[in-house]
Amino acid sequence: MSDPTYPPLDTPKPVAPDLWIVDSGPLRALGLPLPVRMTVIRLQGGGIWLHSPTRYDPRLHRDIEALGPIRHLVAPNVAHWTFVADWQRHCPGAQTWAAPNLRERGPVRRSNLQIDRDLGEAAPAEWSRDLRQVVVPGGLGFREVAFFHEASRTLILTDLVLNLEPAKLPWPVRPLAHLVGITAPDGRAPLYLRLVVRRRQREAARAAAALVGLRPERVVFSHGAWFDRDGTARLRRSLRWLLD
Template structure:
């Protein structure tokens, strides 16, 4: 049975648009708080699959994915979202792993086995440059997040730059915490503690580039995602950057 704070059905491909799906996973314990998890799956024009922030490995889900195409790319978009990359890499040895700056160092510090084949950068590699735009949003030397835009579906794919926890799915202490942190629906945003590590002018330019992509929706790793009005949601969530 799915935990109360998750988004059932879990380990199930949920279509977003042509060639893009989300898959909701179980909660993870992050500093003694339960966070729901979500993976985004893109089928590239080559027919290969691209998995963003893979959730916990599940053999049945693997079979469903392989029915769509060959899993070729496993994406760890920031220093927190790499926990399940190795399990998927072990199950699909032909897949390449791509990690954001800081992920390798984090795994090494925690003595976690991680195969990190490639470092993500501001330029999309040839394997998916026709399907996805990307950039690295710089924060501290620790937190840098890779952000992606699926051109065909006009979907912006974020990880922790916006979190949007729904109060009805939270225990009382997390309702209080997320309210204070500024990442609670309907006004989900970047957590206030995370804002401290970002240079405002650089972050403002990054948000400007996201807006220039003209996304129609925003897919999130944690909480309710935004199926429409993406530009308005970006402006709302990052209004703390206004002069």
């Protein structure tokens, strides 16, 4: 039976100094079993920043706290927020940051999620020495906030690139994944998201150009095989639907 995930799961894996990933899942979306990934950064002040928190696990919490105190929980787009409330309950000293418009969504209002601060184009003082950020807009209230860790030249995305490895997917869904353009080696955003983002084509294209202009060495995202080298060239190929 195929396994779409990237074991070991729910454990920090070093990527660069002060930057780790945590692989988890699978989740089901669009009829596909999806791996999911959190990014962990230790800021210059020593606090820990969690991007798109994955499922809460006490052992994982202890492993992360061994790196530093958890200070920030980041929900970077309108889809990646569902596990944040669990982390909030166990990290009372952390602030929760959310993509623009997330707090207005009905499921969020009905949940137990407490949003402390909204994210914008400029990095807040809490992490401006470590991270730059870019908001990629779309229609229907969609926003994804991308982050660039300057020390490691790592770009952190969420759903703007999906790069699923066909061999890790159940064979009946492989044609669908290929058809919607989200399979390796040049995965893209899923078709529905491309349609949503294109409703703000001009602004989104400017944001995409800004991401490529950061010239990342690597690109980490939430689903699939992340770009561990040749980040700028591979990012440009993945965003060609928006840049061209």
